Amino acid sequence: MKRARLIYNPSSGREEIKEKLPEILDFFEQAGYETSCHVTKKAGDATVAATQAIERNFDLIIAAGGDGTLYEVVNGMAEREGRPPLGIIPAGTTNDFARAIGLPMKNTLKACEIIVKGTPTPIDIGKINDRYFINIAGGGALTDLTYEVPSKLKTVMGQLAYYVKGIEKLPFIRPSHVRIETDTKIIDEEIMLFLIANSNSVGGMEKLAPYADLSDGKFDCLILRKTTLPEFLRIATHVLKGEHIKDPDIIYFQTKNLKATSQTRVLLNLDGELGGELPMEFTALHKHISVIMPEK
Known part of the structure; x- marks a missing residue:
């Protein structure tokens, strides 16, 4: 069974992700992923969690939150070899990047379905001094x-x-x-x-x-x-x-x-x-x- 690491920010957007967490985890388990999660508690947590997920050889990293959560996850992944695909569950206020790639803004399970059935696609990121x-x-x-x-x-x-x-x-x-x-x-x-x-x-x-x-x-x-x-x-x-x-x-x-x-x-x-x-x-x-x- 493949392993997924869900990194989520409980305070993103209108704080709805906390209520939906059980059905999110169940969805990925049913889709064949042994899924564990990491809740962020302070700035920088998602960066550390993403780095650890790569070091522990997870097959999939999922960022659930807003643009700030995604930013931290990307910074935790960018310099590591063997990066797994990144899935996104939009749960923030604006969700700019999720909007840009056509993810649903108000349908969490539909976003989960896209992660399971979608296509891992190599994309550009920006580097600024030592950040991304x-x-x-x-x-x-x-x-x-x-x-x-x-x-x-x-x-x-x-x-x-x-x-x-x-x-x-x-x-x-x-x-x-x-x-x-x-x-x-x-x-x-x-x-x-x-x-x-x-x-x-x-x-x-x-x-x-x-x-x-x-x-x-x-x-x-x-x-x-x-x-x-x-x-x-x-x-x-x-x-x-x-x-x-x-x-x-x-x-x-x-x-x-x-x-x-x-x-x-x-x-x-x-x-x-x-x-x-x-x-x-x-x-x-x-x-x-x-x-x-x-x-x-």
Whole structure:
């Protein structure tokens, strides 16, 4: 019998994963997996659990939680040899990466069925200094929202909590002077934010990086130039329609490598988690981890 390790965050999303745990475990047992689970209790737990699962030769790792849980699991897997496939049960507030690969957002058993019947598919991940991300990296005042929203507020309000916090911060957003270097270009100016996307789904918006491909070995990069509040609101409406790529205040490009520096303090957001601060070097690792995808 194959062995699966379920790593779950009991406080993800609306904390429903705890109630569904017995049926999840039963589902995988019935599907032929001897399944054990690890509950996370503090930051970094999922990273340690994923590393231990590989060392103990589990055939499957399952991340049940939100983007933060997935981020930690990926960091526990990325540097290990003999990585097993990774299955995902979306249970967070936004579930950007799960949304990008077409997993059901509100049907836990359907997600389990996809893990059992889906296809392990090699995908790219990003490396930043000594950390890794699977979906998005970003810097600038606007990217602070994902780790500034209190967990209890996310539990009660879900994704709406991010928008509430965003409206609250809009009048106080200030640009940062950032230098971004790739093999083909240098951008050195005041910006509101930069995003380095691996998938098309960012912050619950599926058109923010419309050309992103999980297996092309490249990042899709978006930079929002210094703008006034009215200009920002105009661009935001374009984003909702997927028409922002050609806006003169947006710089868009693809690259395999990128270096970002700043003379001021710019915090970095990795898959919705605080990921340190600039300077940082980013590298796309081509088809580095196998994730179980739904059958097309």
